[in-house]
Amino acid sequence: MSFDHLLPSSDIATKSGRVAVLMGGTSAEREVSLTSGSFVLKALVDAGVDAFKVDVQKNVLDQLGSLKADRVINMLHGRGGEDGEVQAILDVLKIPYTGSGVKASSVTMDKLMTKRLLLGSQINTPEFMQLKTLEDCLKAIKAIGLPLIIKPVNEGSSIGMSKAEKADELEAAFLLASRYGTVMAEQWVTGSEYTVAWLEDTVLPAIKLETPHVFYDYDAKYKANDTRYICPCGLDEKQLKKLNDIVTKTIDVCGMRHWGRVDLMLNQQGDFQVIEANTIPGMTDHSLVPMAAKQAGLSFQQLVLKLIELTLKPEVADV
Ligand SMILES: Nc1ncnc2c1ncn2[C@@H]1O[C@H](COP(=O)(O)OP(=O)(O)OP(=O)(O)O)[C@@H](O)[C@H]1O
Ligand SMILES: [Mg+2]
Structure with missing residues (x-):
């Protein structure tokens, strides 16, 4: 494994133009995203890149619509930022961004x-089942067996997840996960x-x-x-x-x-x-x-610069 093909940081700083680092957002992972974004921003500024922070709020459409940036580093974890929504806006605005496109993000x-x-x-x-109602929990035990892990379908950072070893633990697990939307049961590995x-x-x-x-x-x-x-x-x-x-x-x-x-x-x-x-x-x-x-021999700063470098390449269609 080697990364000798990395562009020198001075080249990236010159070519990148103004870089907006998107962070925060409105998902349950807001705090983690603010931390990720701050580290990334610091690495960019230290490398001489003209980068600035965008704390994404509910009015994301206005915020991105008035963005004066040549490219975006997207550090928004979870819903709204990692699920294709922001990616779709940036596609329409024709602003290159780091990471997967609309389709892969939403899937x-x-x-x-x-x-x-x-x-x-x-x-x-692992085997799985969507849980639409509390009654589905019993069906999951029949179909998959115990223990199960109960998860929100659209969340990250292990939020709303719990292990159920016994049938009587399923109700609490289901109700907890339900707070975050659609719920699934998965076979415990x-x-x-x-x-x-x-x-x-x-x-x-x-x-x-x-x-x-x-x-x-x-x-x-x-x-x-x-x-x-x-x-x-x-x-x-x-x-x-x-x-x-x-x-x-x-x-x-x-x-x-x-x-x-x-x-x-x-x-x-x-x-x-x-x-x-x-x-x-x-x-x-x-x-x-x-x-x-x-x-693999790549510093945090080199990793971040590599992400920028990837946005300098011509866009591949349909990502
Ligand atoms: N089927 C399973 N069996 C046993 N443990 C599991 C199973 N699924 C998940 N886990 C445990 O729960 C953790 C979180 O699960 P998962 O990666 O699905 O959630 P997440 O919230 O999307 O995580 P991330 O922070 O990586 O986005 C895993 O890292 C693992 O420790
Ligand atoms: Mg995970």
């Missing part, structure tokens, strides 16, 4: 749609968890995640100091190839662009199961994509 923000797409392409993903970041056509080193929590929840992601990030992840060459092939196929099937992160688990049968794909992963100094990039 991957929706865990049900993502899983249907994966299954259609013979990519393993017992096994190791991996996350794989990718940048352009390179799959970055996988990270193995270990937490003493029941799962990698919001607290384990952003607050706890007992979460372990293992990179290199300890898989042998054959397993790593399998993992990377699944990630490459997932990127392709979902139609993602520029960069992202795929979350997977290794089940007891030794099969990788794709949990989900993220098109605008966290970019704080503790986040997973910068961690994987560092392992």
Whole structure:
């Protein structure tokens, strides 16, 4: 893995023009996005790029419509920013932006749609069911069995998720997830968890995640100091190839662009199961994509400049 083809930062600073860093937004991940955006902005300014902050609010259409920028770095996590909405506005305005286009963004923000797409392409993903009513919980137990993990379909950062080991835990889990819209139940996978970041056509080193929590929840992601990030992840060459092939196929099937992160688990049968794909992963100094990039020899600043570089290329149609 090498990134010798990186443009010098002075070249990027000259070519990029004015860069708007979109952050904040109105999703449940607003705070994380403000942190990601601030780190990215600092890296750009330090590299001499003419970059500025845009704290995206409800009036996003007006804000983007009056944007005086040559390109956009989109650091909006979650609904509104990662789901195709902002991408559609920027497409209409003909402002180049980092990350996936409308279609891939909207599909991957929706865990049900993502899983249907994966299954259609013979990519393993845990069994699942949409839960429309509380009664559906019992159907999920019958169809999938316990334990289950109950999730909002369109959320990130583990918000609104819980594990249900027993039938009587399902009601609370369902009600919690329902606060964030559509809900799904997924088969609980017992096994190791991996996350794989990718940048352009390179799959970055996988990270193995270990937490003493029941799962990698919001607290384990952003607050706890007992979460372990293992990179290199300890898989042998054959397993790593399998993992990377699944990630490459997932990127392709979902139609993602520029960069992202795929979350997977290794089940007891030794099969990788794709949990989900993220098109605008966290970019704080503790986040997973910068961690994987560092392992591949790319500093945080080089990673951010690479994202800008990707927006300098002519647009590929239909992304
Ligand atoms: N089927 C499963 N079995 C066991 N644990 C799971 C399963 N699905 C998710 N988890 C755990 O819950 C965590 C969050 O799940 P998931 O990645 O689906 O949610 P998310 O909120 O979209 O996350 P992100 O912050 O990566 O966007 C995973 O990192 C994993 O620890
Ligand atoms: Mg995840």
